Amino acid sequence: MKFTVGDFVTRKSYKHDVLFKINSITNDNAILHGVEMRLVADAPLEDLEKVEERDLKKKERLGKEREEFSYRLFRQDYQFMKDKRTLQSDAAYPSLPLFRLPIKVLHVDGDVTYLKKCIDLYKRIGIQAHGIHMNEKEMPVQIRSLIRKIQPEILVVTGHDSFSSKKGTKKDLGAYRNSSYFIETVREARREIPNVDQLIIFAGACQSHFESLIRAGANFASSPARINIHALDPVYIVAKIAYTPFMEKVNVWETLKNTFTGERGMGGIETRGVHRTGMPYFWDEA
Template sequence: MELTNIGDLVVRKSYGGDVTFRVTEMRSHQAIIKGTDFRLLADAPLEDLIHAKDAVPSEKSQRAYIKAQQSVQKLHQDREAQVEQTRSRLAGDRNLAGAQSYFEVPGTVLHLDGDPAYLKKSLDLYKKLRVPAHGQYVPENAMAQALYRLLPTIQPDIVVITGHDGVLKSRIHGDLYSLSSYKNSSNFVEAIQIARQYERNFDALTIVAGACQSHFEALLQAGANFASSPGRVLIHALDPVYIAAKSALTSVQGTIHITDVLSHTVSGIQGVGGIETRGSYRIGLPKPQDLSKLNVVPSAI
């Protein structure tokens, strides 16, 4: 049998290989493992682990991969449709120079993540979608303090507060209404409260918060626009990014279509929920010109 080492990709036999993990730490006869696609941090006996290359991909993993690809494709399609719609609208106005005369101002995202690997994946997707984003790796228990410092400086339109969470094994038969039954939901609540003290208007600052099995109701009550996880299920690493990007690219003249957004996340309505929220995308006129080509006659003394 091949030995398990830090950095190996593995699945758990006892769970039918439903989620692929990377080994991040070894502890005696156990390994600390982190989901590659789902925001899940767990421990497992070494004898329960199989190298991913030796395992048959689970139906759950295959579905999640396909759904993630479809979600990203949907964002790209929506982006292209938005550009064409704006160009068509401006082209029909005789007072404008043409359909190319506008510039875009998508909402700005501040993304705090308790996992550096997931943060990198998230920032890569924001970049592909041309969504301006500032990312910070911050441990969940330090997120409230980080937001207190970062919000006045960055002044984002959207804040993402995510990382690792879950129902504690010691509380599996306990009270799911209690924040003490969750690994990091109380830290997310504290961070949301700091963000809401900074900006109380739900349309001026959109907050996307939570991770796997987070206390959905507590996060919404604290002031999140969108949160996980209504069904206390695992959420995909990019689900918060999808919602944030959708918010950044939805016009300020309209609201984010909740059913449309949730149906295109990997985890669906059991994984993420939220409230009606206005978008933060704007267009401006005219498009900035190349100043080196302007023939300007100076007029100031």
Template sequence: MTINMMDVVGRISYNCDIMFRVIDIREDQGRKIAVLYGEDVRLIADAPYEDLIVMDQNERMKVSREYRSLEEQSFKLFRQDIDLLKQKQEYDTTNGYKKAYNYFQVPGRVLHIDGDPSYLKKCLSLYERIGVPVTGVHCNEKEMPNKVGQLIDYYRPDILVITGHDAYSKSKGTMNDINAYRHSKHFVQTVREARKKFPHLDQLVIFAGACQSHFESLIHAGANFASSPSRVNIHALDPVYIVAKISFTPFMERINVWDVLRNTLTGEKGLGGIETKGVLRTGMPFNPIKNEQS
């Protein structure tokens, strides 16, 4: 069977447990090697050409339905959290509903830098559905350290997301060796460059990492939240749920890490972080300008 670029494939040796897109095919010592991007998880992998099989439409739809079901369940739980946050904020702002104040809310602005344009598009769609103000930028993981500074200067975000694809390779070293990871060192360098602009953890909230990323290095570099504590795969949309929770939490409140993680698709094995302030701000009065008819 011929495998072509952008085909959706599974790895025979892994019982086709994950769907991948073929993004490159190269020769390595006389063997054909395919470079794969996960369709629903932020994993990059190399695989022998002969270990791949094109996933038929029925199988793709079956796997896709399973992921969509998980995504929708996670979204509903997250939506409940956001509604509770808004009700609490309304109660506090109106002095226990005793006074009818005209107020407005300014959720935190997100700059999402992603190494995968397909995942970035999915994330932007979810941000829009939730109501988070966001700017998305596609950037190769290796180029992120050189570009993040100017992007921060231009967009002035409250929350920065640095993600794409990653993977741990046992043949390259132990799990403690950052050089054994595909892009963890680039994510770490990017976080460090961002912290040169905003050293304080509550000035700029940072999420960094992808599948199997070196969690400890990312946190030590200055990320508030990162992946992956147990070196497992994370879902493509997990960063959105984390930063959206931060975006809608008032800046006078601190976020319990478990409250952020519990409604993600991956949970604490794939995601972790440190206590962080929210970034939502409330103002008043709310006085929209109305167009007057002459």
């Protein structure tokens, strides 16, 4: 069977568990990028099987249904937080119009397709996000200048990653495709802004070295159980932080429960929210 760049495929040896798109082909091997999962893999062409158009549409429909279900869960969570803030604000500032101070998210992504999906979801959720597509190797070099330029409250550093048992154990950073770049990017970001509540960082992708990312200074990271994470998981982490009042801690479990992969794919430390309200709001009268 002939394969070309852009074909949608699965791997026979992994029982067709993940849908991939062929990114490049060299001799008899292909570099694969996950369609939903932030996974990069290489595989011999003989291990690949093309996904027929009918099956592809079915997978896309199921993927959309999962995304919509997760979005509805977030909306319910957001409405609860909004109602709680309204009650607190009414008690503290009766009859006074309030405004919300917008936050900025800097989302640096190694995959342009994932980045577009994330930016679309940020807009849908009502979060201002600056999306930058960049190769994972370039991230440590560029991140400090980007932080100075954008001045975000939340930083997302993600893209592709994978663990290979052929290259070492799970403790060995050399066994990961891009974890070392994510780790160094987090370290550089912390050299710029050391306070974990002044700049909140999510870092990692599929199967990333979770412990090292947290030690480097990330508030949230992937992947504790070295499993694949969904392309949109970082957005739901950001959303929970963005809509939690700054005087409250972001409950780690509450943050993870609306993600696609949960506590096996994501983890983090106690972190303050960044949502701030102000008063009074009379600007419409000008």
